[in-house]
Amino acid sequence: MSSINSKAKITLKTLEALKAKGERFACVTTYDSTFAEIASSAGIEVLLVGDTLGMVIQGHDSTLPVTMQDILYHLEAVKRGNVGSLIMGDMPFMSYYSEGLTLDNAAQLMRAGAHIVKLEGGRWIAESTRLLVERGIPVCAHMGLTPQSINRFGGFRVQGRNPEQAQTILDEAVFLEQAGASLLLLEAIPQQLAERITQRLRIPVIGIGAGRHVDGQIMVMHDLLGITPPDIKVPKFVKNFLATSDNSIRAAFANYARAVKEGSFPGPEHSY
Numbered sequence: 001m002s003s004i005n006s007k008a009k010i011t012l013k014t015l016e017a018l019k020a021k022g023e024r025f026a027c028v029t030t031y032d033s034t035f036a037e038i039a040s041s042a043g044i045e046v047l048l049v050g051d052t053l054g055m056v057i058q059g060h061d062s063t064l065p066v067t068m069q070d071i072l073y074h075l076e077a078v079k080r081g082n083v084g085s086l087i088m089g090d091m092p093f094m095s096y097y098s099e100g101l102t103l104d105n106a107a108q109l110m111r112a113g114a115h116i117v118k119l120e121g122g123r124w125i126a127e128s129t130r131l132l133v134e135r136g137i138p139v140c141a142h143m144g145l146t147p148q149s150i151n152r153f154g155g156f157r158v159q160g161r162n163p164e165q166a167q168t169i170l171d172e173a174v175f176l177e178q179a180g181a182s183l184l185l186l187e188a189i190p191q192q193l194a195e196r197i198t199q200r201l202r203i204p205v206i207g208i209g210a211g212r213h214v215d216g217q218i219m220v221m222h223d224l225l226g227i228t229p230p231d232i233k234v235p236k237f238v239k240n241f242l243a244t245s246d247n248s249i250r251a252a253f254a255n256y257a258r259a260v261k262e263g264s265f266p267g268p269e270h271s272y
């Protein structure tokens with residue numbers, strides 16, 4: 001089982017080595033320096049400065065209003081609190097629609113403290129992935145329920161339930177690995193599909209609502225603490241770790257990390 005001390009630095013190599021050994025790793029969203037320090041000290045390998053900040057910090061009903069400036073502001077704060085985790089910076093809606101914009105925006109995230117950037121999409125982000133990777137910027141591809149596309153999906157809906165859709169997600173995941181993606185994040189897909197993809201890919205696969213047969217898990221920190229804003233429907237894959245941690249926030253993050261690593265979270269009740 002891996003853990004972080006204040007000197008250890010988690011890199012992509014660490015995550016690849018964990019996958020090779022069949023050991024799971026934990027990831028969480030953080031948006032400020034206080035929670036970054038708590039999560040990182042708790043042994044959580046990856047901190048995502050995600051565009052979910054639009055919903056849990058800014059009170060919007062989707063991630064679409066989030067701008068590059070918003071992500072940069074929170075990323076700089078997370079960088080100050082981090083004590084050794086890998087920091088992932090999210091590319092917000094419409095920040096990667098052209099080559100120039102993709103490169104400029106990803107470079108800004110890396111300068112602000114990200115170690116890897118995350119882009120939502122399938123085959124169509126392969127070119128951006130190649131472009132970034134060739135210039136030294138690692139990419140995490142986010143597939144399945146990609147919240148920046150909720151208007152196309154007609155809401156926050158589980159993806160990949162029918163065989164054709166599942167095959168497309170698998171094929172596109174392979175395509176993005178070949179394009180150079182270093183990590184894949186799968187959101188809200190059936191657990192059998194996530195398991196097939198994880199077995200097929202060499203790169204580490206992170207899941208949220210994708211069952212337990214993936215290499216790492218990620219959770220939105222507000223969900224982990226049971227403080228999801230009341231107007232957001234809490235998805236089935238969420239577990240409140242504060243409730244079982246004696247109301248200690250530090251213990252809640254540590255218990256989440258432990259549960260992921262020992263494989264007790266997510267359970268069947270959190271999976272599709």
Ligand code: KIV
Nearest residue numbers: 029050051052208218
């Ligand atoms: O942006 C984000 O916070 C995310 C999480 C849902 C994993 O992608």
